[in-house]
Amino acid sequence: MKTKHPSDFFPELYEERLAIVAELLLDIRFNTIREMDSPHDDSYTRECAVFGRTRNAIVELCQSPEHEWLDLASPGMDVTFKIGQVPCRFFRDDPESPEKRGFFRRNRVDDLFSVDDSEPVMWRFVIEKAMTDEDEDRAFFIGHNVYQEKVCQWSYGPSGTVLHSVDNETPPIADIPSPEVGVREEEEQQEHSHDHDTSKLSDAQNE
Numbered sequence: 755m756k757t758k759h760p761s762d763f764f765p766e767l768y769e770e771r772l773a774i775v776a777e778l779l780l781d782i783r784f785n786t787i788r789e790m791d792s793p794h795d796d797s798y799t800r801e802c803a804v805f806g807r808t809r810n811a812i813v814e815l816c817q818s819p820e821h822e823w824l825d826l827a828s829p830g831m832d833v834t835f836k837i838g839q840v841p842c843r844f845f846r847d848d849p850e851s852p853e854k855r856g857f858f859r860r861n862r863v864d865d866l867f868s869v870d871d872s873e874p875v876m877w878r879f880v881i882e883k884a885m886t887d888e889d890e891d892r893a894f895f896i897g898h899n900v901y902q903e904k905v906c907q908w909s910y911g912p913s914g915t916v917l918h919s920v921d922n923e924t925p926p927i928a929d930i931p932s933p934e935v936g937v938r939e940e941e942e943q944q945e946h947s948h949d950h951d952t953s954k955l956s957d958a959q960n961e
Contacts, residue, residue, distance in 0.1 A: 758906055766838025776893035776910035779881055782808045809833045827863040834863050844879040849894040858902050871899045874906055
């Protein structure tokens with residue numbers, strides 16, 4: 755099954771636009787975590803600051819004349835912005851199993867609709883926290899259908915952009931021939947028997 759790019763569903767969701775937003779989210783998080791390194795900072799203070807700064811940066815980006823394709827749909831705490839006509843929100847969560855309570859909650863401007871369960875009606879930028887200090891955070895752009903099932907996933911990170919298959923198809927099992935161990939054992943037995951007979955003949959000639 756062909757892995758679909760977000761722009762296959764909505765043409766305004768092309769690579770360069772997604773990368774601009776994803777890079778902003780990653781840069782804000784990286785710089786904030788690095789700056790908040792005092793003895794009075796912990797995960798809570800850092801994550802709160804990351805969210806606040808990211809929200810403000812998104813609002814500023816939407817108001818910039820350089821990005822006319824971005825529109826601020828809702829400036830509240832559930833900040834929602836549109837890429838073209840597609841509403842989007844951002845979260846720091848697990849892209850494979852979102853846990854934030856409001857992840858699938860839709861506000862009045864997050865209003866895409868489709869009766870086709872293969873079509874996404876919710877788009878989320880998701881920042882996946884690095885597992886170790888040596889790793890780097892990654893940004894995902896994920897489309898979910900009306901049943902909250904993932905139907906499209908694009909990611910942005912140190913290695914570039916990647917499209918992910920979201921179907922459950924399993925490739926066919928390949929037929930692998932059984933190893934021919936018996937043949938090798940028989941050849942070794944014949945070779946050993948030949949060497950033994952040759953040795954006996956040589957001993958007889960030397961007597």
